[in-house]
Amino acid sequence: xxxxxxxxxxxxxxxxxxxxxxxxxxxxxxxxxxxxxxxxxxxxxxxxxxxxxxxxxxxxxxxxxxxxxxxxxxxxxxxxxxxxxxxxxxxxxxxxxxxxxxxxxxxxxxxxxxxxxxxxxxxxxxxxxxxxxxxxxxxxxxxxxxxxxxxxxxxxxxxxxxxxxxxxxxxxxxxxxxxxxxxxxxxxxxxxxxxxxxxxxxxxxxxxxxxxxxxxxxxxxxxxxxxxxxxxxxxxxxxxxxxxxxxxxxxxxxxxxxxxx
Amino acid sequence: xxxxxxxxxxxxxxxxxxxxxxxxxxxxxxxxxxxxxxxxxxxxxxxxxxxxxxxxxxxxxxxxxxx
Numbered sequence: 001x002x003x004x005x006x007x008x009x010x011x012x013x014x015x016x017x018x019x020x021x022x023x024x025x026x027x028x029x030x031x032x033x034x035x036x037x038x039x040x041x042x043x044x045x046x047x048x049x050x051x052x053x054x055x056x057x058x059x060x061x062x063x064x065x066x067x068x069x070x071x072x073x074x075x076x077x078x079x080x081x082x083x084x085x086x087x088x089x090x091x092x093x094x095x096x097x098x099x100x101x102x103x104x105x106x107x108x109x110x111x112x113x114x115x116x117x118x119x120x121x122x123x124x125x126x127x128x129x130x131x132x133x134x135x136x137x138x139x140x141x142x143x144x145x146x147x148x149x150x151x152x153x154x155x156x157x158x159x160x161x162x163x164x165x166x167x168x169x170x171x172x173x174x175x176x177x178x179x180x181x182x183x184x185x186x187x188x189x190x191x192x193x194x195x196x197x198x199x200x201x202x203x204x205x206x207x208x209x210x211x212x213x214x215x216x217x218x219x220x221x222x223x224x225x226x227x228x229x230x231x232x233x234x235x236x237x238x239x240x241x242x243x244x245x246x247x248x249x250x251x252x253x254x255x256x257x258x259x260x261x
Numbered sequence: 262x263x264x265x266x267x268x269x270x271x272x273x274x275x276x277x278x279x280x281x282x283x284x285x286x287x288x289x290x291x292x293x294x295x296x297x298x299x300x301x302x303x304x305x306x307x308x309x310x311x312x313x314x315x316x317x318x319x320x321x322x323x324x325x326x327x328x
Contacts, residue, residue: 018326026326041328042295044269044323047288047289052323052324053323089293089323
């Protein structure tokens with residue numbers, strides 16, 4: 001995503017709009033996060049209750065880019081149809097593609113995900129696939145035409161952080177040209193720092209902020225985390241050593257009496 | 262009477278009805294929703310071309326919070 005000129009300056013934090021204690025806290029948290037991209041969804045709603053228009057007006061007023069999702073879809077057909085509906089409703093060809101293969105841990109169905117991705121790219125969508133941290137699947141998604149791939153850190157809403165850093169590191173190393181966003185499982189700002197330090201281009205969070213005791217303060221913490229992690233990646237982290245190496249110069253050490261004294 | 266399903270709930274119509282008229286009748290006004298008919302997306306520009314004749318399943322979705 002950040003490879004495209006118009007997206008170069010977008011925040012590396014993408015944030016969801018669900019689970020906040022109130023709409024006003026959601027708005028404050030989004031502003032504090034400094035995110036430029038918000039995820040939203042589509043659901044059945046009763047027109048007598050406003051039919052989602054109030055929420056949509058609220059989101060539109062924030063002036064952010066919208067990344068609709070296909071949350072809850074379990075088949076290729078459902079996901080493709082939901083994406084088409086989202087394109088009309090939100091007036092964007094961006095879609096966070098979810099094809100869920102397991103109800104218990106909301107793990108993506110890799111086969112359905114790839115199939116739906118190929119179909120949606122044929123229909124000129126910009127597909128942001130939510131995927132497991134499987135290197136080969138991520139590679140196939142990139143080959144299908146995804147410019148951004150979003151492997152999970154751990155199951156959605158679990159807050160367990162980066163359960164398999166090796167897999168994430170390998171995906172980063174093997175797909176240097178693809179924008180990679182860690183989506184799902186981030187629980188604390190240090191998880192975000194770590195993902196960015198590893199060279200991930202961004203993180204997508206929701207529960208980590210919305211379910212914090214103070215969502216607005218936590219949003220601010222995440223804003224700092226992605227900035228810090230990205231700076232660290234660009235700065236280049238020092239290599240690990242097995243033994244201590246003094247940082248204070250040894251020359252002129254006080255009270256030194258020589259090796260044999 | 263003809264039967265159809267709207268957002269998972271069974272309903273009835275006295276006679277076949279155009280989709281745009283049906284939606285207005287059920288309170289869906291403005292642009293804050295999108296429609297699928299029997300699992301296929303129906304673009305807004307085609308609402309007036311589609312007639313509900315019974316047995317259809319409609320999904321009418323609106324913006325919602327999401328992660």
